[in-house]
Amino acid sequence: MQKRSHLLGQSKRALVSGGTGFLGSHVSRFLLSIGFSVTIIIRKSSSLSRLEDVSDQLSYILIDDLNSIEPSYDYFFHLATCYGRNGETNSEMEAINISFPMMVIEKLSENCVIYNFGTSLSSDVNFYAKSKNKFYSKLTSEYSSRTIVNLKLEHFFGPKDGSFIEFLVRSFQEKVNSIRLTKGEQIRDFIYYKDVISALHYILKSDNSGDYSIGSGREILLKDVVVKIKEIVGNSVTQLRWGDVPYRENEVMYSVANTKRLTDIGWAAEFSLEEGIRDLLKEK
Secondary structure (H helix, E strand, O other), rough: OOOOOOOOOOOEEEEEEOOOOHHHHHHHHHHHOOOOOEEEEEEOOOOOOHHHHHHHHHHEEEHHHHHHHHOOOOEEEEOOOOOOOOOOHHHHHHHHHHHHHHHHHHHHOOOOOOOEEEEEOOOOOOOHHHHHHHHHHHHHHOOOOOEEEEEEEEEEEEEOOOOOOHHHHHHHOOOEEEEOOOOOEEEEEEHHHHHHHHHHHHHHHHHOOEEEOOOOOOOOEEEHHHHHHHHHHOOOOOEEEEEOOOOOOOOEEOOOOOOOHHHHOOOOOOOOOHHHHHHHHHHH
């Protein structure tokens, strides 16, 4: 594992992909807050609505103009991803999840630290996971001398992020008649987005590289998650139709982060699931 020489304190140049998305916008805002000069890669059609409060503090590069990327960035934070939720083909997913970040990295200097926001899912779960893991394998193979930090994300959530948690909160607030669900036997690890950002801060300060599992480290039954959110929102009318939705092929029944590397550098999750939900409700 290669040791990084970059330290926080002075202004550093950061390039961010996926900076207009939910997590990417919070990462970009956080980097600005600790002194980074931040440039995000965007499409002409990208909405900057998540970054309205800091848009004038950011610089921008169009995805169609990657040749304009200067090699002098100190960090590359790669958050752009395609989940395949909008009917994208496998080729389109590979273009976004593999080819695009590799093209960016080709433009960067040997000294640029790469932060890859990856997945905790194994490659056999779905094509999204396969493509994300294939990118990381290709990255470490072709750029073995680079300093690389790989964040293996569990299920993170926050206000208006489009996640399962946000869907449940919205559905319970709207008092929908019913919600169709699986049997809810999966064991999951949910981490509030503010804890993801604090974990990133600790890793940046630690001067370490390599793999980090990003989750709360707390396991919870999915059925208990749904019931807890229904209770917090104060919904007594929505029917929970357990078992109406079959498990997906290769359904992950257990996924919980091993947070030892994070706790070894002093990090601990601040928000329990309930605290995260209550904070989310305040921010909505």
